[in-house]
Amino acid sequence: MNHPIELEINGSLHSLCLPSKCTLLHVIREHLHLTGAKEGCGSGECGACTVLVDGLPVRSCLTLASEVQNRKVTTIEGLAQNGQISRVQKAFIDLGAIQCGFCTPGMILTTHSLLESKPQPQEEEIRAALSGNLCRCTGYSKIVAAVKAAAAGSYSVPQRAGNYEVVGKNEPKVDALEKATGAAVYINDIFLPDMLHGKILRSPYPHARLLKIDVSKAQKLAGVKAVITAQDLPEGRFGPFIKDELVLARDKVRYAGEPVAAVAATDPDIAEEALSLIEVQYQPLPAVFDPLEAMKPGAPLIHEDLENYFCIAPVDREGNVCARTLLVQGDVEEGFRQSDVILEETFRTHVHHQSYLEPCGAIAKKEASGRYTVWSNTQGVFITQARISEALHIPMSKIRSISPRVGGGFGGKVETHVQPITLVLADKCGKPVKIILTREEEFLAGRPRHAAVISCKLGVKLDGRIMAKQMWHVYDSGAYSCDGPGVMGFGCLMARGPYRIPHLRIEGHCVYTNKVKSGAFRGFGNPQTSFCSESMMDMAAEKIGMDPVEFRLKNALNPGDKSFGGQVLQSVGINDCLTEASAAIEWNQKKDVGHNAKRRGKGIASINHISGLLAASAIVRINEDGTVTLQVGTVDIGQGADTVLAQVCAEELGVSVGDIALVTSDTDATPFSWATTASRLTYTAGNAVRKAAQDAKNQLLELAARRLGVDKAELELKKKRVHVKCHPAQGIDLPELAAISCWVTGGPIIGKNSFLVEEPAFDRSGFHGFAFGTMTAYIFGAQVAEVEVDVETGQVKVLRGASAHDVGYAVNPQNVEGQIEGGFLQGVGYALFEEMIFDQGRVTNPSFSDYHVPSSADSPPITPIIVEACDATGPFGAKGVGEPGLVGVAPAIANAIYDAIGVRITELPITPEKVLSALKSKRS
Amino acid sequence: MQDTQMIRPETIEEACAFLLQHPEARVIAGGASVTFLWKNNLISPTEIVSLKKISSLRHIEMDAAGRLLIGALCSHYQVETSPVIGEVCPVLAEAASSIASPPIRNMATIGGNICQSDPSADLPPALIALNAILEITGPGGLRTVPVADFFSDYFTNILQGNEILTKIIIPPLPPHGGAYKKLARSVTSRAVVGVAAVLASDGKGLCTYSGLAISGVGPTPLVIPEVKAWLGKKIELRMIEEAAGLAVDRSEPISDANGSAEYRKEMIGVVMKRAVTQAWERALQGVPKG
Numbered sequence A: 001m002n003h004p005i006e007l008e009i010n011g012s013l014h015s016l017c018l019p020s021k022c023t024l025l026h027v028i029r030e031h032l033h034l035t036g037a038k039e040g041c042g043s044g045e046c047g048a049c050t051v052l053v054d055g056l057p058v059r060s061c062l063t064l065a066s067e068v069q070n071r072k073v074t075t076i077e078g079l080a081q082n083g084q085i086s087r088v089q090k091a092f093i094d095l096g097a098i099q100c101g102f103c104t105p106g107m108i109l110t111t112h113s114l115l116e117s118k119p120q121p122q123e124e125e126i127r128a129a130l131s132g133n134l135c136r137c138t139g140y141s142k143i144v145a146a147v148k149a150a151a152a153g154s155y156s157v158p159q160r161a162g163n164y165e166v167v168g169k170n171e172p173k174v175d176a177l178e179k180a181t182g183a184a185v186y187i188n189d190i191f192l193p194d195m196l197h198g199k200i201l202r203s204p205y206p207h208a209r210l211l212k213i214d215v216s217k218a219q220k221l222a223g224v225k226a227v228i229t230a231q232d233l234p235e236g237r238f239g240p241f242i243k244d245e246l247v248l249a250r251d252k253v254r255y256a257g258e259p260v261a262a263v264a265a266t267d268p269d270i271a272e273e274a275l276s277l278i279e280v281q282y283q284p285l286p287a288v289f290d291p292l293e294a295m296k297p298g299a300p301l302i303h304e305d306l307e308n309y310f311c312i313a314p315v316d317r318e319g320n321v322c323a324r325t326l327l328v329q330g331d332v333e334e335g336f337r338q339s340d341v342i343l344e345e346t347f348r349t350h351v352h353h354q355s356y357l358e359p360c361g362a363i364a365k366k367e368a369s370g371r372y373t374v375w376s377n378t379q380g381v382f383i384t385q386a387r388i389s390e391a392l393h394i395p396m397s398k399i400r401s402i403s404p405r406v407g408g409g410f411g412g413k414v415e416t417h418v419q420p421i422t423l424v425l426a427d428k429c430g431k432p433v434k435i436i437l438t439r440e441e442e443f444l445a446g447r448p449r450h451a452a453v454i455s456c457k458l459g460v461k462l463d464g465r466i467m468a469k470q471m472w473h474v475y476d477s478g479a480y481s482c483d484g485p486g487v488m489g490f491g492c493l494m495a496r497g498p499y500r501i502p503h504l505r506i507e508g509h510c511v512y513t514n515k516v517k518s519g520a521f522r523g524f525g526n527p528q529t530s531f532c533s534e535s536m537m538d539m540a541a542e543k544i545g546m547d548p549v550e551f552r553l554k555n556a557l558n559p560g561d562k563s564f565g566g567q568v569l570q571s572v573g574i575n576d577c578l579t580e581a582s583a584a585i586e587w588n589q590k591k592d593v594g595h596n597a598k599r600r601g602k603g604i605a606s607i608n609h610i611s612g613l614l615a616a617s618a619i620v621r622i623n624e625d626g627t628v629t630l631q632v633g634t635v636d637i638g639q640g641a642d643t644v645l646a647q648v649c650a651e652e653l654g655v656s657v658g659d660i661a662l663v664t665s666d667t668d669a670t671p672f673s674w675a676t677t678a679s680r681l682t683y684t685a686g687n688a689v690r691k692a693a694q695d696a697k698n699q700l701l702e703l704a705a706r707r708l709g710v711d712k713a714e715l716e717l718k719k720k721r722v723h724v725k726c727h728p729a730q731g732i733d734l735p736e737l738a739a740i741s742c743w744v745t746g747g748p749i750i751g752k753n754s755f756l757v758e759e760p761a762f763d764r765s766g767f768h769g770f771a772f773g774t775m776t777a778y779i780f781g782a783q784v785a786e787v788e789v790d791v792e793t794g795q796v797k798v799l800r801g802a803s804a805h806d807v808g809y810a811v812n813p814q815n816v817e818g819q820i821e822g823g824f825l826q827g828v829g830y831a832l833f834e835e836m837i838f839d840q841g842r843v844t845n846p847s848f849s850d851y852h853v854p855s856s857a858d859s860p861p862i863t864p865i866i867v868e869a870c871d872a873t874g875p876f877g878a879k880g881v882g883e884p885g886l887v888g889v890a891p892a893i894a895n896a897i898y899d900a901i902g903v904r905i906t907e908l909p910i911t912p913e914k915v916l917s918a919l920k921s922k923r924s
Numbered sequence B: 001m002q003d004t005q006m007i008r009p010e011t012i013e014e015a016c017a018f019l020l021q022h023p024e025a026r027v028i029a030g031g032a033s034v035t036f037l038w039k040n041n042l043i044s045p046t047e048i049v050s051l052k053k054i055s056s057l058r059h060i061e062m063d064a065a066g067r068l069l070i071g072a073l074c075s076h077y078q079v080e081t082s083p084v085i086g087e088v089c090p091v092l093a094e095a096a097s098s099i100a101s102p103p104i105r106n107m108a109t110i111g112g113n114i115c116q117s118d119p120s121a122d123l124p125p126a127l128i129a130l131n132a133i134l135e136i137t138g139p140g141g142l143r144t145v146p147v148a149d150f151f152s153d154y155f156t157n158i159l160q161g162n163e164i165l166t167k168i169i170i171p172p173l174p175p176h177g178g179a180y181k182k183l184a185r186s187v188t189s190r191a192v193v194g195v196a197a198v199l200a201s202d203g204k205g206l207c208t209y210s211g212l213a214i215s216g217v218g219p220t221p222l223v224i225p226e227v228k229a230w231l232g233k234k235i236e237l238r239m240i241e242e243a244a245g246l247a248v249d250r251s252e253p254i255s256d257a258n259g260s261a262e263y264r265k266e267m268i269g270v271v272m273k274r275a276v277t278q279a280w281e282r283a284l285q286g287v288p289k290g
């Protein structure tokens, strides 16, 4: 039953009739369509739903609408005055404080309230005030800077001098304004007429046979429009490597949380109620949760049909091991014989959730033409299209996959989540259907980072040369392989690290267990192997009595050296990374050891990574007025790819970013690009865009040459004008030239490029099983942390961090810094705070109250350092930076802890309890 | 969906009269817990009584007898920033400021924090250490209960369905020092162990008041009455360790994502030492700093 309520929102009175249970968030989003307030958790933990009530920030998800009658509610939409954005909004835009933007409205509102009560807050006060607004992207550095700048009232955006007009500059993000004002449209902000809401029934068992599903009662519930089970779908198995996953469980379930049935209804609550009416009979099966147990003979078999699954490459599978890799170089036994010191240790890492603030969701609609449109927050519209196609046996031409703005992904939104289920429901009902996961479902059924067990044997000479390294990796894939073979294979490839090591034997196994399937997450197998390797580096340095930085420098790669496997590395900035990162925390100065219970230490780690792989393509169209339309099938998930690609295009065509209309993330309207993964967009899509722009430029120059009667080689395009290089006065303005092409001669100008990283001759003789070959340009980084360990409580606080990255060339330095800072903090979370905890395969902490994403108050100041070892193959020399910012943080912290208290933690996360127990064993 | 009637009385009497008729009705204060439970169908009240309009419940004042009266509807933010609380019992402000994050502190109320009776809540130990008393209004009028006697189990207390917590009364205390120390996994998360200590000393450095309570280590806040034996003595490490030993013996912590039961037990002594030491330093300085 509904009750009348009156709300004053942004100065306007709204009379509504609502159930008393309605939250303020529900009313402003669903009834008033003020969608700047977001739902990130629904439980008061994340702050995405923040609004001001009488000037103070509150959680609108935990506020009943009826309880704020007669009070003044301000949402982000109410901040602009007379069409002018506020100084806080402006500072957030100018200073790069906005990435995915999902936290931004709440963050900005909280800042307003802070500056109201404290016009000149100190850094600590800012961090405390914002501690209820989680941001998963920025590491808070740029947010804190923006708040300070807004408080000060005046600031300048740093700009460096360079050879270029547009690239290399801190262009504000092209989507920052819409994100700062709450206007940006994310999946949950789309409302279609007649739209239904879907919910998913999930298995409570980690391993069970599905005997019977009875949906008859659920179907009869008023408001229910469709109930689906596996019987309603083709048996389409899908996956990026091994096709082992189904949209809905068919004969058995393999993890607690696996989708079993789904409902579409007129209202989410009805859909939820219908789920409780579905009767499922399970026959529980013996389950296995530990990957080492799962590898033993006689362990419960999770995929009986493994041999028969289609696989995109040979993976060497058996039992519960879905993929194996062996990479050999030199003769590791000989290497150990040549070593003076040999160390062996085993490390363990845990399941780590991406925890993007925006939950996964999709809307599907069957069009009158019979085609399907699927909007979803995905990192790759083409991957989504392909997976739906293989899962549901629908030709790609019938699927239009679109991504609106995405509230963070970090790898977790690469593979499909609810898109196929949503599509099937929409098909059955003939109406659009929306499904948005809850935060709990995110934890139960997402695709988090693989847990791993990694053993390493390292041989070094007393002079500091590393002679041999042998590693054995087990990556816990969970119930399905998903990206597991790739994560494991890539982890193995990165296992050498940024060092010259003559003898290597690196082995990897990817193993099924009855836990939620793991997937891609920033670093893709590299953080696990680097935690082991970089901890071992410090152990070795200590053994031979060498400074950890010196030891790393001694072994670091140089330009012209080869990657593991033999790819010649053209650009290698590891030396500068190590020197600059260590200098940033005064590595060589006598350290402040702390006092009493609080002990201090410094640690370092260095890493290598890649700038991506696979294909991208771009189309550049010159509009008849000389502006440009850039079509590229990439998805900007907050990192800033849209801006960077626009900068690349603008630079090449002599226009400004504002002259470019960007069309992205739509399989109908943009050419193919593989997903936003592997730190690849600037490099791969950047190359495609640059070459497409060059193609268009060429055509413009040719046309101009004809019109001006000069040789093309004498012309250049700059500042929207083609002119003769040695007679700048002689030329044609770009708008005129564009108009000529459209109306007079030649026809409209379209530049295009298809770019694919191809494998040149690569010596695969030492590579067995699932193995990557040639990659794009290698990237390098060094990360340092200074920590304070409380030896009585075991708590570790990161006092400050610095992270230096060789990015080739920083097309947008502010964006690069944002990636470095955000990656660093996610690494701190990985190292110290965040862990998915399982009991008999069930996640026991599926909420932000028990899964601790670091807040601004938990975060150290982070110094980002950009090192530029330009790579001739990258656009303007650029390489990648998306992932490496996280990769070395955990070992840097572990090494700093060792420096502080002399105990070596070999298991992530480094909880206070582990620190205490390690201290105890050291004492005894 | 069942309908829920929402009542918004403007006086305590009105609220009590309604509750007398509907003892099953749910009181809502800040609403942070009630809204969460309700929207997730963990409770399904048929009536809700909102206290929002009872402005008298938002007051903080000193009475003639020198008692500090805090209305149950005062938000954590009010408690944290109230000048009189900062002067009279800063330990309470310190505990309030340790709760979650500013938006939660703007919403949640001191009364809600007590009535929710979450074993990890931060205000109860501070209130117990201050010897605070609860004023409860019910059909029969007022009754008072020491905070220490209010809690009965996990999320359970002695409040009857037709009663409202109306005031929190801090009795007059000598000039004292207080400290609340909260050990938590992150700045915004719940206490693994929280210890509140309130101590006063005479001119000669001898203890004249001792209050101590611990959250997070059992179904209800743990009180150690033996600290009364500190009266008349100088507080020494040995005495704190003895009290911690008793606390460890009497604690019944559970394991959860924030910490194991063993860790919680182990931390009691550490956190207690830090809270008591700081409270005692503050007591000796004679400045009642939070």
Ligand SMILES: Cc1cc2nc3c(=O)[nH]c(=O)nc-3n(C[C@H](O)[C@H](O)[C@H](O)COP(=O)(O)OP(=O)(O)OC[C@H]3O[C@@H](n4cnc5c(N)ncnc54)[C@H](O)[C@@H]3O)c2cc1C
Binding pocket: A043, A044, A045, A062, B026, B027, B028, B029, B030, B031, B032, B033, B034, B035, B051, B072, B073, B098, B099, B100, B104, B107, B108, B109, B110, B111, B112, B113, B114, B115, B116, B120, B121, B122, B123, B159, B163, B164, B165, B166, B188, B189, B190, B191
């Ligand atoms: C995300 C989050 C994090 C939190 N973290 C912490 C923390 O770190 N430390 C901490 O101590 N607390 C924490 N809390 C709890 C918070 O401080 C409050 O205790 C809680 O929200 C309840 O207060 P409220 O005013 O919102 O009460 P409500 O939700 O309105 O009510 C809670 C319960 O108390 C009853 N009740 C409330 N007031 C009265 C009254 N005057 N008379 C009778 N019954 C009443 C209600 O009927 C209900 O059962 C957290 C809460 C959230 C949502």
Ligand code: FES
Binding pocket: A038, A039, A040, A041, A042, A043, A044, A045, A046, A047, A048, A049, A050, A059, A060, A061, A062
């Ligand atoms: S959605 Fe309200 S706090 Fe997360």
Ligand code: FES
Binding pocket: A097, A098, A099, A100, A101, A102, A103, A104, A134, A135, A136, A137, A138, A357, A407, A408, A638
């Ligand atoms: S920008 Fe803060 S969560 Fe993405």
